[in-house]
Amino acid sequence: MSADQETAAGVPRDGWEVPVEVPGGRAYPVRVGPGVRRELPQLLSRLVGAHRYVLVTDDTVMRLHGEEVLDLLRGAGLEVSPLTFPPGELFKTRESWAALTDQALEAGLGRDGAVIALGGGVTGDLAGFLAATYMRGIPLVQLPTSLVAMVDSAVGGKTGVDVSGGKNLVGAFHPPRLVLADTELAGTLPRRERSQGLAEAVKHGAILDRRYFGRTRDDAGTLLDGEPGATAALVARSVELKAGVVGRDEREAGLRQILNFGHTLGHALEAATGYDLPHGSAVAMGMVLEARIGEALGVTREGTARELARVLESVGLPTVPPPGLPPSEVLRWTGRDKKVRSGRPRYVLLREVGEVEPGDNWSHTVPDEAVVRVLADGGEGTG
Numbered sequence: 001m002s003a004d005q006e007t008a009a010g011v012p013r014d015g016w017e018v019p020v021e022v023p024g025g026r027a028y029p030v031r032v033g034p035g036v037r038r039e040l041p042q043l044l045s046r047l048v049g050a051h052r053y054v055l056v057t058d059d060t061v062m063r064l065h066g067e068e069v070l071d072l073l074r075g076a077g078l079e080v081s082p083l084t085f086p087p088g089e090l091f092k093t094r095e096s097w098a099a100l101t102d103q104a105l106e107a108g109l110g111r112d113g114a115v116i117a118l119g120g121g122v123t124g125d126l127a128g129f130l131a132a133t134y135m136r137g138i139p140l141v142q143l144p145t146s147l148v149a150m151v152d153s154a155v156g157g158k159t160g161v162d163v164s165g166g167k168n169l170v171g172a173f174h175p176p177r178l179v180l181a182d183t184e185l186a187g188t189l190p191r192r193e194r195s196q197g198l199a200e201a202v203k204h205g206a207i208l209d210r211r212y213f214g215r216t217r218d219d220a221g222t223l224l225d226g227e228p229g230a231t232a233a234l235v236a237r238s239v240e241l242k243a244g245v246v247g248r249d250e251r252e253a254g255l256r257q258i259l260n261f262g263h264t265l266g267h268a269l270e271a272a273t274g275y276d277l278p279h280g281s282a283v284a285m286g287m288v289l290e291a292r293i294g295e296a297l298g299v300t301r302e303g304t305a306r307e308l309a310r311v312l313e314s315v316g317l318p319t320v321p322p323p324g325l326p327p328s329e330v331l332r333w334t335g336r337d338k339k340v341r342s343g344r345p346r347y348v349l350l351r352e353v354g355e356v357e358p359g360d361n362w363s364h365t366v367p368d369e370a371v372v373r374v375l376a377d378g379g380e381g382t383g
């Protein structure tokens, strides 16, 4: 790319475009950059062409960005109705899904309609599940507004809701037609929510790209401030890395498991704390602990856990589990993860930062004692 095609911050003038392959389906573009939301009407006409749209968003994001997006669509002559629900994970439920289906019917959304999800991962998952099931499936467009949604949930085609038995247990694969990650929209995101998204970005670097991992550490301050250019560069690379994985393995038969690095213990910590710990914080702790397990087993290069802890701390994430959690209690929850295969929890282990040890189909079983020992050590040894 020549210099005159770039802005001062090194952002290409037109942002980035990352194609995501869908095995057995149609590929979709992810457009990333400050201001890409303005392309929405034109891209909808080209890639979706629905007769009516519903814009699904939570009350917070509606208040901050809803009117602007509605104006953008109506200004281009598109028919659109807003459908809203209260913000937060507590509302990623079948009840919210049912209310949204009723509202969509009342709005006259037909088989030739489409769903636009404007919001964080909760909105994307819920609106995605609405699109997957409404009239047996209508097109979905993702407009992520949180960093979690931009670097992670808007790409990959997983949609769903939480039930009393666990998170994300009812859902469907329903890849979007288009994803527009406008980093200006994330400007209103609270700093602690940015840290949550950065946990998954650090994970992408840790499993696939050492240079990207280092850049995240170097840019930590700017990223926490939400600078749209630096954020866009981060999102674009994370999407590229995730797309490279899900494009080859959409349904988690093999390679996609590497995206679960830090998640076996991360999910267990979330559950063991009664979901008091936010997901990104739990995954940050999980990555450090799983790296230490890898080091103890001689699979992961010495010092990797410490390196991870430093980067995670630089982006405002905790790396040590809350005190007073008995290791046996955490271990108990690892056995309940969806990713358990033949009764044994699986762990993704690194060789070093930027590279996963392939093991048996990209994951490993680990002796319980090794997990308990690392949990019992608490934060010791990560420096």
Ligand SMILES: NC(=O)c1ccc[n+]([C@@H]2O[C@H](COP(=O)([O-])OP(=O)(O)OC[C@H]3O[C@@H](n4cnc5c(N)ncnc54)[C@H](O)[C@@H]3O)[C@@H](O)[C@H]2O)c1
Pocket: 058, 060, 061, 064, 087, 088, 089, 092, 119, 120, 121, 122, 123, 125, 145, 146, 147, 148, 149, 152, 153, 154, 155, 156, 157, 158, 159, 167, 168, 185, 186, 187, 188, 189, 190, 193, 196
């Ligand atoms: N489908 C997947 O592959 C996948 C991957 C990762 C996470 N997820 C799901 O994503 C969810 C977590 O996502 P999340 O952290 O974005 O949650 P979220 O959607 O609840 O957003 C977090 C909070 O930030 C607010 N918010 C969002 N954008 C904002 C903005 N621009 N300005 C101000 N406030 C804003 C929301 O209203 C909410 O209160 C979980 O339910 C998780 O299961 C799904």
Ligand SMILES: [Zn+2]
Pocket: 200, 263, 279, 283
């Ligand atoms: Zn995650």
